[in-house]
Amino acid sequence: MSDPVPMTRESFNRLKAEVERLQNEEMPKIAEKIAEARAEGDLKENAEYHAQREAQGMLQAKINEIKSRLGRATIIDSNSVPRDQVAFGAMVTVRDLADDMEEELQFVGSGDEDYLNGKYLITSPVGQGLLGKKVGEIAEIEVPKGKLRYEVLKIEYPELDG
Numbered sequence: 001m002s003d004p005v006p007m008t009r010e011s012f013n014r015l016k017a018e019v020e021r022l023q024n025e026e027m028p029k030i031a032e033k034i035a036e037a038r039a040e041g042d043l044k045e046n047a048e049y050h051a052q053r054e055a056q057g058m059l060q061a062k063i064n065e066i067k068s069r070l071g072r073a074t075i076i077d078s079n080s081v082p083r084d085q086v087a088f089g090a091m092v093t094v095r096d097l098a099d100d101m102e103e104e105l106q107f108v109g110s111g112d113e114d115y116l117n118g119k120y121l122i123t124s125p126v127g128q129g130l131l132g133k134k135v136g137e138i139a140e141i142e143v144p145k146g147k148l149r150y151e152v153l154k155i156e157y158p159e160l161d162g
Helices: 009-039 047-071 125-130
Strands: 005-007 073-075 091-096 101-108 119-121 138-143 146-156
Touching: 005 009, 009 047, 009 073, 047 073, 101 125, 119 125, 125 138, 125 146
Parallel strands: 005 073, 101 119
Antiparallel strands: 091 101, 091 146, 138 146
């Protein structure tokens, strides 16, 4: 069985709405274009028909991928998260012990990650390495580039502090 996908109720609802939009709006548009292209005659040399069939397949793959994530979703209740340690939803300030630089990382669920803006999957190596750590603790995390060493400086939960 595949791994569970942690996410907030809001993320779950957003993905569910996206699947409905793709199935009920985008897929019928493509089906209509396929019907129009089919009406033009010889399908062997009909580039528009083949392009729309490919678009239909890609859209169906996207729908299937989102449905798979929804099927494996584990809804995290932010009120049940221990506030004194790193967990799902935490905004964590860490010091990289290699260069003494501070960095803010927020741990999110699938679909909300944005590594350039410090939003890491809780299931990522960095997320798993910091999971459960408290202020003052050191995390040693194996990543493809080597080993990261972070000291946890601060833990906040923006959704709870709202």
